[in-house]
Structures are given as C-alpha cells and as structure tokens.
Amino acid sequence: MVAVGGLTSLAAFPLIGRLSDRSTSRLGRRRPFLLAAAVLIAAGSVLTLSCIVVSTGSVAAMVATSAIVPDQFEPARRGTPSSMVGPGSPIGAVLGLFLAQLVQEHLAAMILLPAGVAVVALLLLTFVLKDRRLSPQERPAFVLRESLGTFWVNPRRYPSFGLAWASRLFIFFGVAAVNAYQAFYLIDVQHVDQATVGTTIFLATQNFVVLFAAAAIAAVVSALFILPIRGVR
Template identity: 60%
Template sequence: MSEKFAGADAGLSTEPKLEYTATGSVQTWPPVRRGFLVVLGLAVAAVNGALLASAVLTLSLKSAAIGGDADATTVLSIVTSIGALFALIGYPVIGRLSDRTLGRFGRRRPYLFAAAALIAVGALLQIAAADVFVLIGSYVVLTLGAVCGLVAAGALVPDQIAPERRGTPSAIIGLGAPLGAVLGLFLAQLVQPNIVAMIALPAGVAVVASVALGLFIADKPLARHLRPEFQFREFLGTFWVSPAKHPSFAWAWASRLMIFFGVAAVNAYQAFYLIMVQHQDPATVGTAIFVATLILTGVSIVFAPLFGKISDKVGRRKPFVITAAIIFAAGLGLVALADSYPMFLLAIAVMGLGQGVYFAVDFALITEVLPDPENPAKDLGIMNLASSLPSSLVPAIAPALLAIGASATSPVNFTALFVAGALAAVLGALFILPIRGVR
C-alpha cells in the first residue's frame, strides 16, 4: 500500500504529487520544472559570488580601513577565521533543521528566503562597519546566509531528481563556487572604488537569485509523521556519521577532503607564489590571479556539463571521479614545475579539466551514498565540511611544507606544497575505490 501526500506548493507549481510508501521511501520523482536547472545554477553561483567577493576583496578593503596598513591582515584573519567557524557549525545544523522543517512552504524554500534576508543584512552591516566587532558580525551573518542558501539548493537535487539523472545538476552545484568567484569579483570590480556599491551589488544579485529560486521550486511539505525524530543524542550526531555503519559515505567524505586539500594549496598561496616565483608585480598580481581564475573556471564550464551527461548516460560515477582526481593531481604537479607564467596558466587549465570532470559527478555520487536519502540536507552539510575544512587545515600545515629545503636563495619551497596537494588528490582518487553501491 502507498500513502500519497499532497505536496502543496503555495500555488507555485503544477508538478505531479510525489508518491511515498508508508515508510516514507520515495517511489517516483516527478518531472522537473522547465528551467529549474538554470534557476538553480544562477542561485548557487550568486550566493557563492556574494560570499567570495566579500572574502576575497571587500573584507580586505574594510579591514584596511579599520585596522590600517599595519593591522589589516590581522583584522582580516580574525574576521575570516570566525566566519569559517560559523560555516563549519552552520552547514550540518542548518541542514538538520531544514530536514525537520514543517509547514506549507516546504522544507527548502524557507531557507532560501532566510538566505536572502541574512545576506542583505550582512551586506548592510559590512557597509556600516567601523570597528572589528561589527565587521565580524557582518561576515558571520553573511556566511550564515550563504550556508542557508547553499544547503537548501544542494538538498533540492536529491529531493527532486532521480539518481540516474543527477550528473548535470551535480556539475551545476559543483561549479557554483568557481563561477561564483568570477561573478562576484566581476560585479565588485564593475563599481570600484565605491566600496558601498562593491559590497551591495554582489549581495543584491544573491538576494534576488535566492528569492527567485524559492518562488520557482516545487517544494513538497513534509508530513508531520515523516518528520525525523529529535533527541539530544541525535542532535550531537548532527556533526557525525558513523564510518562503520556508512563506510561508503565515509570514503566519499575522505576523498572530497583530499581533493579540496589540493584546491586550497593553490588558492591560499597563489598570490605569494606568483610574486615570489613567477616575479609578478605585486601591484598587478590581482589581474594575474583573475586571468588564472577565468581559465580555471572556463575550462571547468566546458567539460563539467559534458561529462555530467556522459556519466548519466553510461550510468557510472566512480571512474569519472577517479579520473578527475588524477587529472587534477597532474595539474598541481605542473604548477610545481612551471617556470613561467604561461606554463602556470597551462597547469591551471589542466587543473580546470580535472575540476570540471570532478564537479560533474562528485555531487551525484555523494547523493547516492547518503545515510538517509529522504532527509539529505544534514548529511550534505557534513559533506560540505570536507570541502571547507582544508581552507583551515592548509594554512596550518603549509608553513612546515614551505620550509622544507629552504635556503637564503630560496626561502620558500612552493614545490613541496603543490606536490603535497597533488599527492592528496591521488589519495582522493584511491579513496573512491572502496565505495560500494555506486558504479
């Protein structure tokens, strides 16, 4: 016997009702609304863009205005570290809350609207910030807004799309960060040096895109008797998935951690590398980084949708993720060997190929090893820790790697750092092999 729930959507959709068994397991997925992937992609890119434009550019400008040249880096480190801590906590907590949310607006839509509100407030606070405490508050609010939006958007994929059709949506979710970086920085640079407009424009686009996705989606309300049971012990489990009970999820988490270690190795030290090794002018190094980001993102955009469709067609995920990790590792190795800026850009293009293939199928693979597929947001939040933790781990480990073989003529060993990143990516490929239940 099956029990059907209306799936009321506040008049926003005419999609067929989802059908659930008595235990709540999904029997069928309804047709996806035309244009859903476009609106989803715009929202994910815009939300990432608002966060990354702040983290990469406008926070630095505000930190310099507040702390002066001498203390600007200290102010920035404090602000971003506290923001990162809230992100680490926020992803699984907001994911669990989303999975448990009742009401006629559905489980995901309220968090898209919350994202819009928090991003708007965070931007206004950042504009008004005249001291460190307000600046910290602004970035925390902006970060939590971005977490709300990205958690909700990511959960929509397993909510609404069958496993065999998740290749392209996976590419869209995965490309959100690099596309967002390009979009956010482009919008901010359009209106420089007006710091108010540089903060407001990317945030405004994110607000509009989040609201648009919230209004567009068909978000089935959660029946009260299907609401995940809440106990304090279960709440503590928000930050934990047992590797013994769910080994495939654990291997996927470890694989993503290793891949993003390699990503963070380049992202965190790219400016110093270009200045100290490639002898870029510090005054124009931002342009050099922007060109590299465009190449990385451009190559990813070309190959991610292509390989996402191929993965869906052949019904396989693991070979694509493994190949992507190896290509990415090769790109990092080329970065370590690059003896000129054009060679560096070539290495970045190879990394972009690996990143494109990886983003095409990684998220799709993850959705197929979730411990609780009917309540995916919490576990996707835990998976997001694997991509955000390396941003904190790499700066802690990097000084030891950079000091290997250091001398007066060569005080910093970037080769050791990038080789370590490449080895981490190879481990990421190997960690895919033990995953079961996914081809």
C-alpha cells in the first residue's frame, strides 16, 4: 500500500496542479482543492483504501498551499513569504509524530488524531484565504500532450533543472524509505515494543528539530541577503 500511495502521488501532483491552475470555480482556484484535500484526508483515514485516498488528499493540499505564495505576491516579493512557509514541512512532521505517539495504544487514534488536525487546519485556511476567482478568459488551454510532457524534462537541455530534480529525488527516496519502514525496522530488528514504538520514532526524529533550525536560518539569510541581490524579496 505504501508503494501504491507513492505512485498515486506521483501521478496526482502534475494532474491536480494543472487542474488547480485552470479552475474557474466561484470559490477560487485553490479553495476547491483545499476543501477536497480536507474531505479526502478525513475519508481516507477510515477507508480500506486509505493510502490512495489520503495520498491524493495530501497532494491536493500541497498543490494548493504551494501555489498560495505565487498567487498572492509578485515575483519580486516572494522571497520572504517563501522563507516563512518553507519550515512548515519539518514542523508538521514533528507535530504529527508527537500527536501520534500520545495515543499509540490505539492504532486508529494514531491515524485519526493527526488527520483531524490536518483537516481542521485546511478548513481554516480555506475560509480565511483571499482566493481570486479565475475568469474563463484567463483559463489556460488544457492540452493532453503538454500535460503528459510534465513527466519529462530533458536534463541535457535544462541541466540546472535536472540537477535540482535529481537532488530532490534522492533526498526524498531516503526520506520515504525511513518514513515507510522505520517502525518495522525498530520492531523486527531492534525489538522495540509495539506499544511504545510511536514514542521511539518520535524521539528518533528529533533531528527534525535540527533540520528545522538549519532551514529557518538558511531561509532568513536567503530572504535578507541573497534573494535581494538577485532582485527577489
């Protein structure tokens, strides 16, 4: 199911991204996908095919939230808000693990509690977001061949993009391997008690605190010094 969820995310990211950019809903471009994300995450937490449903909901949430900064700010003013949004992932990971280990005696609660917090946060963002409605005249044309081309960019023609893509690929391969199999490794190899494995994982991931601190410092330095030099604030 972990692999199926990963493949679902791989296909859903470009598809939902294009649908979001082209949405002419009265709610705006991002609100419908934030609402869909909340519904899918809530539903996926209790359904048999939860991995696929939650993965799709998570993609919808990430696509919509990642587009908020370019939607709300001009290119020259995106550096600072991006530096504030960036640490959200490590903070969310630590918070989710903390909540899960609080109720580790009950497997369902370990899933539903973090999911519930995510759903509430998405709904709050949905209602406070000032999301501009896209008019039909502004809507980009949807070309199937162009959409399929999203899955391939020639690294020889665009070497900088290729290097950035490859670096993220290998980083998230490592992250995915740890996230997917850490509990099994601790139980089967390190013989950690299943009743306390949640706390052990939370303690083992305290390196996220170091990661967050490093990311926050790098983001602030970039926003204050590096990005203004290149004309981005």
